Structures are given as C-alpha cells and as structure tokens.
Amino acid sequence: MVKEGVLTLFDKIWNAHLVRHLDDGRDLVFVDRHVLQETTCAQAFVNLRKAGRSVRYPDLTIATQDHIVSTRPGRTEDSNPAGRELMQLMRSNALAAGIRHYGIDHPSQGIVHVIAPELGLALPGSLLACGDSHTSTVGGLGCLGIGVGTSEVEHILATQTLALTKPKSMRIVYEGTLQAGLSAKDLILHTIARIGVAGGRGFAVEYAGPVIEALTVEARLTLCNMSIELGARLGFIAPDDKTIAYLENREFSPKGADFVTASAYWRSLRSDDQAIFDRQIHIDCTQISHQVSWGTTPEDVVSIDGVVPDPLQVVDPGRRERISQAIRYMAVQPGQKLSGLPIDVAFIGSCTNSRLSDLMQAASLVRGKHVAPHVRALVVPGSMSVKRQAEALGLDTIFRAAGFEWRDAGCSMCVSINEDVVPPGARCIATTNRNFENRQGPKSRTHIASPAVVAVAALAGCLPDSSMLKPNTELLS
Amino acid sequence: MSNGLERVEGVMALFDRCDINTDAIIPSTWLRTASADLGKGLFGGERYDGQGREIDSFVLNQPAFRQSRLILADDNFGCGSSREAAVWALVQFGIGCVLAPSFADIFYENAFRNNLVVGIIDVETYQDIKSLLVDHPDGLSFNVDLHTLTVSLSDPHNPNHNRSWSFRMPASRVQAMIRGDDEISTTLQHQEDIADFYQMKSSENPWLFPQDLIGQKR
Numbered sequence: 001m002v003k004e005g006v007l008t009l010f011d012k013i014w015n016a017h018l019v020r021h022l023d024d025g026r027d028l029v030f031v032d033r034h035v036l037q038e039t040t041c042a043q044a045f046v047n048l049r050k051a052g053r054s055v056r057y058p059d060l061t062i063a064t065q066d067h068i069v070s071t072r073p074g075r076t077e078d079s080n081p082a083g084r085e086l087m088q089l090m091r092s093n094a095l096a097a098g099i100r101h102y103g104i105d106h107p108s109q110g111i112v113h114v115i116a117p118e119l120g121l122a123l124p125g126s127l128l129a130c131g132d133s134h135t136s137t138v139g140g141l142g143c144l145g146i147g148v149g150t151s152e153v154e155h156i157l158a159t160q161t162l163a164l165t166k167p168k169s170m171r172i173v174y175e176g177t178l179q180a181g182l183s184a185k186d187l188i189l190h191t192i193a194r195i196g197v198a199g200g201r202g203f204a205v206e207y208a209g210p211v212i213e214a215l216t217v218e219a220r221l222t223l224c225n226m227s228i229e230l231g232a233r234l235g236f237i238a239p240d241d242k243t244i245a246y247l248e249n250r251e252f253s254p255k256g257a258d259f260v261t262a263s264a265y266w267r268s269l270r271s272d273d274q275a276i277f278d279r280q281i282h283i284d285c286t287q288i289s290h291q292v293s294w295g296t297t298p299e300d301v302v303s304i305d306g307v308v309p310d311p312l313q314v315v316d317p318g319r320r321e322r323i324s325q326a327i328r329y330m331a332v333q334p335g336q337k338l339s340g341l342p343i344d345v346a347f348i349g350s351c352t353n354s355r356l357s358d359l360m361q362a363a364s365l366v367r368g369k370h371v372a373p374h375v376r377a378l379v380v381p382g383s384m385s386v387k388r389q390a391e392a393l394g395l396d397t398i399f400r401a402a403g404f405e406w407r408d409a410g411c412s413m414c415v416s417i418n419e420d421v422v423p424p425g426a427r428c429i430a431t432t433n434r435n436f437e438n439r440q441g442p443k444s445r446t447h448i449a450s451p452a453v454v455a456v457a458a459l460a461g462c463l464p465d466s467s468m469l470k471p472n473t474e475l476l477s
Numbered sequence: 478m479s480n481g482l483e484r485v486e487g488v489m490a491l492f493d494r495c496d497i498n499t500d501a502i503i504p505s506t507w508l509r510t511a512s513a514d515l516g517k518g519l520f521g522g523e524r525y526d527g528q529g530r531e532i533d534s535f536v537l538n539q540p541a542f543r544q545s546r547l548i549l550a551d552d553n554f555g556c557g558s559s560r561e562a563a564v565w566a567l568v569q570f571g572i573g574c575v576l577a578p579s580f581a582d583i584f585y586e587n588a589f590r591n592n593l594v595v596g597i598i599d600v601e602t603y604q605d606i607k608s609l610l611v612d613h614p615d616g617l618s619f620n621v622d623l624h625t626l627t628v629s630l631s632d633p634h635n636p637n638h639n640r641s642w643s644f645r646m647p648a649s650r651v652q653a654m655i656r657g658d659d660e661i662s663t664t665l666q667h668q669e670d671i672a673d674f675y676q677m678k679s680s681e682n683p684w685l686f687p688q689d690l691i692g693q694k695r
Contacts, residue, residue, distance in 0.1 A: 019674045020667060024649030028667060030674055032685060040560065042511045053661070057675070059691045068509065082509045089511060126685060133559035133583060147583060149561035151590035151660075159664045161671055167582075197496055198553040201582055231556060233582050254684035262684035297496050318495040318551040325494070417505040424527060436500045436557060438522040 008169050008275040009238050010204045013144050017127045019161055026163045032126040034156045035112045036063035036099070038083075038090040039417060040131030044154035045093040053158045058098040060160060062121065063090055066111045068418050069104050071380050071407040077104065080419050097157075108251075110383020110409040113137035113351035116145075117221060118385055120250025124239035124266040129156055134351045134433065136227040139236030140220030141243050142269055144204075146233050167234060168278040170203040171271070174211035176286035181469060183361070184219035185353060185431070185450035187211070188226045189291035191283060193301035200232030203279065206271060207237050211285045217246040218357045225352045226433050229298035238270040290469055292449040293435045294338055295326035300435070302338065304453060305466050310334040329437050330445050331427075339465035343447075345428035346377040346458035347440075348404075350414035353431035353451050354382030356389050362455035363395045371403035372461025378405045378420070380412040404458070416441040429457045481657035482592050485573035485621040486631055487546025490536045491610040497550055498557030499584060503566040515562055516569030537570075541616035545570075547628075549606055550577040555584025564591045574621045576628065576644055578603050589650055590660065594621060596628070596644030609637065623655055 007015075017029040041063070048054070055061065068083030069075065077087050087103070094101040102109045108119060112130055116122040116138050124142035129135065131153040138145035152162055172191060192199075205227055207220075215223065220237050227235025244263045247253045254262045289303040300323075302309075308327060311334065314320040327334060332341070348354070348362050359379065371377040379399050381387040387409060390396060396406045413420040414432040422428045422444035431454050435446040447463065456464045500522075507518030524535050531538045537545060548567070554577040555563060564587045567575070574594035588595040598606075606628075609617060618631035621644075629641035653660075664671075679686050 019670055024653070025647070028664065028671075030671070030678065039508055043561075051659075051661070056671075060686075085510050121690075123685065131559060133557065147559045149559055149564075149583060149587035149590070151561060151587060155661055155664065158661050159668070159671060160675065161664060161667075163660060163664060197556055198579065198581070201553070201579070228557070228559075228583075231553070231581060252687060252690050254687050255689075258684035258687060262682075265682075265684075297498075318493065322494050322496060415505055417508055434498075434500070434557060436498050438504050439500055442504070442506065442522065442527065 006272045006274045006276070008277060009206055009236070009269055009271040010169050010234070012269060013125055013127065014166060016125065022163060026165050028161050028163055029127060031129045031156050031160055031162055032060065033116070033121050033128040034061040035116055035121070035128065035130040036061060036090060036094070036153070037067055037112050037130065037132055038065050038086045039067040040150050041093070041153050042086060042089045043150050044157060045089070047154050048157060055097040055099065055157045057160045061157065062100040062102065063094045064102040064109060064112050064115055065090065065104050066409070067411045067415055069410040070419055071410045071412045072419070073408050075104055075408055083418060104408070107384055110385065111351045111354065111411055113221070113225065114354060114382030114386065117141055118250070118383055120247055120253030123247065123253070123262070124243055125269050129162060133228040134225050136233065136235045137221050137225040137351055139224035139227065139234065140217060140222070141247070142236055142239030142266065144234055144236060147228060167204040168202055169206070170200060170232070170279040170281070171206045171208055171277045172281045172283060173209040174207065174283050174285050175209050176211065176284045178211050178285045178288065181452060182288060182290065183450045183452065184215055184222040186288055186291045187285065188223045189293070189298070189301045189448070190288050192226065192229050192298045193291070194283070195230060195281065197229060197297050197299045198231045200227060200230030200235070203232050204234035205230065205232045205236070207235065208271070212237055213240065216357060217242050218355045221355065222352055226298065229433055239266045290450065290453050290466055292338055292453060292463060293447050294330065294332060295323065296329055296435055296437050297326070298433065298435060298448065300326055303466070304339060304449070304464060306338060308332045308334055308336045308338065338463050341463045342427065343375060343429050343457055343462055344426040345422050346371070346375055346454050347380070347413045347428055347430040347432065348378065348451055348454055349380030349382070349412050350430070350432040351382065351411070352433045354380060354386065356386050358431065358451040359386070359390050359395050360393070362451040363398045365452060365455040366402040366404070366459060367398045369402055369459050371458045375458055375461050377403060377458040378407060378413065380407045380420070381409050383409045413440055415439070416444070422446070429454050429463065481655050482594070483623050483655055485546055485594055487573070487618055488542060488544055488616045489547040489549055489606070489610060489619050490542045490545040491607060492536070492548055492550040493607065494550070495552040496556055497554050499555055499560050499563035500557055502555065502563040503560065507566070508560065508562055514569075515566040516571070519566040519570040541614070546573050547619055547621065548572055548575045549603070549610060550575060551603065552577065552579050554580050556581035559583045561587040561591070564588050564593050568593055576606070589654065592654060594623065594646070594654070596621070596626070596646055598642065598644045602642045602644070606642065623651055626651065
C-alpha cells in the first residue's frame with residue numbers, strides 16, 4: 001500500500017479483479033463466480049425482467065436450494081409447503097436464464113458455503129459473491145467471498161460485476177499453540193469476543209500465523225465463515241499446499257496442465273513481507289479454552305467455565321442497555337456460571353460447522369453414549385455429499401444410536417425460515433453463527449459453540465464445563 | 478431506483494441500542510414468501526406477542542410513532558444477515574431515513590439502492606437528538622435535507638427550531654440519490670470494458686474458467 005510494489009494478499013486479488021475505478025471513488029470489480037440461494041434472489045429476477053435485462057454470463061452463476069428446504073429425509077419441494085414458492089421461483093428463474101441449479105433432488109445439493117468449496121467453484125485468488133452474509137466462508141481457500149444484498153445480486157446477474165468501496169485491510173495473527181481438542185470455532189468466537197461485532201467493519205480481514213497454517217482446510221472454512229460476525233464482509237487465508245491438495249479433482253477445479261499452472265499461481269498468493277495493514281492484531285492462542293456464547297450477539301462469548309457478565313460494570317450506556325436486554329432475553333443472571341445451564345435442543349449443522357470433520361469430531365464424543373432424555377438433538381450435514389461420506393464412515397449409525405436425528409442437507413435450525421425451529425422459550429446449543437433474539441424461532445434462546453461442546457452438551461443435557469471435554473477428544477481414525 | 482429524493486420529513490423514533498441486527502429489523506418468519514407484507518413485519522419480534530397482537534409499549538405501536546418516518550439508533554445499525562428485506566421493511570413501513578453513529582457494511586450498501594437515507598452522525602449529535610426525543614414522548618418531527626446534509630426540527634414553534642445537526646454521506650452517493658440514478662444502467666455504460674476484462678482474464682487465466690463450467694450443455 002504505502003511502499004511501491006509491496007502488496008497485501010488482499011491488494012493482489014482485488015487488483016486482479018479491477019475492471020476500472022469509478023468516478024464516485026468506488027471500484028468496479030469482476031465477479032468470477034456467483035452463487036444464488038432461494039431466499040434472496042427472487043426480487044432480483046423480477047427487477048431484471050421489469051428492466052428488460054438478461055443474465056449476462058449465466059455460466060458463471062450457480063444456484064442451490066438451502067435456506068428454506070425441508071431437511072426431512074426423503075423430502076421433496078412439497079415437504080415444506082411454506083417454502084415451495086421461493087424454491088420454485090429460483091428453479092424456474094435459473095432454468096429460464098440457463099443457470100445451473102442444485103435443487104434438493106440433486107446429489108450435490110447443500111448449503112451454498114459448503115458446496116462452493118466442495119465442487120471446486122471457489123478457487124484461490126478468485127472472487128465469489130452470494131446473496132448471503134456468510135459468503136466469506138470460501139476465504140478459507142484464499143478466495144475472496146463477499147456477501148451481497150439482493151440489489152447487488154441483480155447487479156451481478158446483469159453485469160457480472162460489483163461496484164464496491166475498497167475495504168481497508170486488517171491482519172489477525174494467531175500465535176502460540178491451540179490446545180488439543182479446541183477448534184477453529186473456538187478461535188473465531190474468541191476473536192469476536194475480543195474485537196467485537198463491529199471490530200472488522202470496513203475491513204477485509206486476513207487470518208494468518210502459525211496456528212492458521214496448522215489448521216485443516218475445513219477448519220479454515222469455519223474460521224472465515226464468521227468474518228461477518230466481526231463486521232467484515234471479507235475474511236480469508238493465504239492458500240498453501242493443503243489448499244491445493246483439497247482442490248485437486250473437484251468437479252469444477254481446473255484439470256491437468258491448467259491445475260499445474262493454477263497451483264503455481266496459488267502458491268504465489270500471499271502478503272508481501274513488508275506489506276502494511278491498516279490494522280493488525282495478535283492473538284496468543286495458548287490461553288484459549290472452549291468457548292460458548294451467553295447473550296444475543298456473537299461477541300457475548302466467554303470460556304465454557306466462565307460466567308455471565310455484570311452490566312453494571314459496562315461504561316457505555318448503549319452497550320449497557322444492550323447487555324441488560326441480552327441477560328433478560330436469555331433468562332440468565334449476572335455472575336451466573338454457564339456450565340450446568342439446562343438445554344432443550346442441541347443442533348449440529350449450518351454453514352459454520354456441518355462438514356465431515358465437524359461430524360467426525362462430534363461422533364467421536366457421542367459414540368456409545370446417549371443424548372439426555374429431555375433434549376432434542378439433530379445433526380444436519382452441510383451437503384448431500386457430506387451426508388454420503390459420513391454414512392460411508394458409519395457416523396449416521398453412531399449418531400442415531402446416541403439419540404440424534406440424522407437429516408438431509410440444508411440451513412435447517414440456524415435460520416428458522418424452514419420447518420426446523422426451536423420452540424418459544426426453549427434453550428438451544430448450536431454449532432451455528434448467530435445467537436440473535438428470535439434467530440432460531442420466536443423467543444428461542446441460542447448458545448453458539450463448537451461441535452465438540454454441542455455434542456457433549458447434548459449428552460449432559462446442559463452446558464458443559466471443560467472437565468467434561470477433557471477425555472476422548474481425539475478424532476475418529 | 479427511479480425517483481430522485483431530496484428530503485425526508487416526519488416523526489423520528491428512537492432505538493436506543495447498539496448492534497441492532499437485520500434479523501431484529503425483519504425476522505426470518507416474514508421471509509418465507511416472495512409477497513409478505515414486510516412493513517407489517519418490521520421489528521416483528523419485539524412488535525408483536527406470541528399471538529400476533531401488538532405490544533403497546535413498543536415504540537412503533539405507540540400512537541405518536543405509528544407514522545414514524547425517521548429512526549435514530551445507536552452504533553452498528555443493521556449488522557448481521559445480508560437480507561435486503563431489512564431495508565425493504567423499513568421503507569415499506571414508511572421510514573425514509575436512519576441516523577446513527579455507524580452502520581454495518583452490507584446494510585449501508587443495501588440502503589442506497591432503495592432510497593433509504595443512511596446518515597452517519599457524531600456521537601454528540603446522537604446524544605443531543607436522543608435527549609430531545611426522550612424529553613418529547615409525544616413525538617417530534619424533523620426535516621432531513623439531502624442538499625445540505627442536515628437534520629432540523631420541523632415545528633417552527635419549538636424553541637429548538639433554529640438548531641440543526643449535520644450528518645455524513647458520501648457526496649457522490651448523495652448526488653446519485655438526488656438524481657435517482659439507476660446503478661445498473663451506470664455500470665452498463667462500461668459494458669465493453671467488462672467484456673474486454675472477461676476476455677483478457679479468460680485468456681490469461683484459462684484455469685479460472687474451465688470447460689467443465691463454461692459453455693457446456695446441462
């Protein structure tokens with residue numbers, strides 16, 4: 001930025017997509033891949049038709065049904081009648097425009113942020129957009145994934161570009177060593193608790209450091225997924241050999257000589273040593289423990305051995321009022337220990353934590369045990385492909401024997417726009433990304449945590465403490 | 478965006494909290510169909526009880542604020558989900574302007590594309606206007622002027638009538654709003670640049686547009 005020729009990873013990818021600077025100070029950037037989901041694209045097609053415009057490059061857009069779909073095994077578009085209209089609108093709009101469509105009858109259907117990496121649609125150094133705020137998930141592959149509104153969906157369909165104010169750059173460097181049994185979810189929850197839900201606003205965030213390098217690709221996807229919970233539209237990790245190995249032989253990955261060329265380019269994608277960031281944060285991971293949320297924003301997070309904060313100790317009046325309201329809504333008390341709080345529902349799924357490695361970790365903890373009698377527990381794989389792989393490993397048998405429901409792929413209980421809803425007043429521990437009021441259903445109470453914490457909570461029937469997570473945290477072999 | 482916008486005038490409602498998210502602005506239960514009455518769903522989670530009856534104490538249910546046209550909110554308004562329906566719900570209810578010390582990125586961008594004025598104010602301005610609103614539970618009307626980027630009291634008899642506060646919006650976006658520009662039309666003026674860019678990118682980086690993806694029958 002400051003020094004000539006010295007660039008951040010973000011600068012490099014941004015520059016490679018810059019069609020032109022606009023008179024109003026924004027940049028017009030090219031969108032390599034555009035993904036549609038059924039709840040945010042209908043109006044875009046209405047407006048396109050009204051204006052007599054067509055989809056400019058339909059090959060570069062794909063559509064997947066995920067938000068509103070039923071996750072009942074054997075489902076059809078009629079299984080959730082309330083969602084039929086939006087599902088069928090996207091299906092017919094995609095068909096008319098020549099856009100690939102992954103409906104619930106397709107073997108590759110799944111949550112957009114799970115299938116985009118899985119199908120090789122999200123590639124390092126590329127720019128991918130979707131009408132969903134968790135699009136930064138694909139940043140785990142070194143892809144710039146940006147969440148957009150419906151007007152921007154329409155803009156991409158019509159022009160294959162976005163007009164964006166270039167964000168500032170932030171780097172978060174994770175140092176030390178993550179303790180055994182902890183996960184990328186604990187890292188990102190800790191990060192949000194530390195810098196806040198607005199800490200990344202206006203920034204593109206690069207996650208870096210030895211702890212990030214040691215993460216698997218799926219863990220990196222989990223970490224980048226929650227960039228928007230920091231307030232950042234973009235969050236990403238430099239690609240490396242793990243990324244390249246992950247992408248080989250994916251359906252839409254480059255093949256043969258193209259893959260070799262691409263890999264060489266991907267290896268070059270890193271921030272220059274002298275690159276200057278507008279903001280840089282260092283996090284020592286050695287001290288991080290299992291995390292859980294107590295309140296109604298993703299920054300309301302403490303260690304699972306921690307307590308609910310006291311609003312009287314919050315100086316800022318707006319924040320004090322928000323925290324007081326969160327305490328009332330969540331039916332907890334200032335100073336109360338979180339462990340031991342009884343739960344009604346345990347949900348493993350969502351674009352944050354529904355990949356094979358998440359399910360393997362949860363399965364390893366519940367094998368041979370049983371969910372507490374008063375708890376409804378669900379596992380919802382992120383894609384039908386994840387579901388098949390898990391079944392090949394016998395995970396479905398482990399979960400079912402332990403008393404979990406084993407469902408079909410979709411956003412499910414993360415977003416309460418489908419049939420999977422937490423009842424009013426009920427308390428749910430979930431591997432999701434948002435613990436907002438009413439998020440999982442009217443008057444639902446949500447605690448977000450890692451798959452390991454949710455699995456153990458399902459067995460215990462309450463929020464666990466760290467002693468309950470100590471044994472047997474190794475992955476399935 | 479077809480009609481230009483120069484001013485917003487009406488009653489201002491106070492949302493005295495930070496981090497108001499788009500799930501709160503329009504809960505997902507209102508997003509299950511393409512034709513829901515989003516104005517009715519605005520702040521649905523706190524506006525109605527479990528039986529769908531209005532909760533009297535909620536600001537937009539109070540007689541003085543049922544016709545609110547402006548909202549004053551604390552930091553980071555519109556965080557969370559990218560759902561543009563949050564902006565549509567505000568607009569369909571009748572809100573033309575939200576003033577806050579800061580807005581979340583995606584909400585902020587969505588607002589411009591729907592003629593919703595999103596003015597960034599200093600913390601002092603927030604406190605000033607908030608005190609006035611707290612002191613006038615029967616409601617106060619304000620004038621928002623996009624030409625001068627100021628907000629002032631509408632009632633000439635109010636002792637504070639001569640006061641005005643400034644808010645910030647990028648000048649180019651203000652002009653686009655006043656003119657009623659259509660962003661897609663503006664971008665399509667660069668259609669050739671875009672096509673050339675795609676052509677260049679495809680020939681320089683063929684791996685990015687593999688045959689499996691491009692131009693294959695499905």
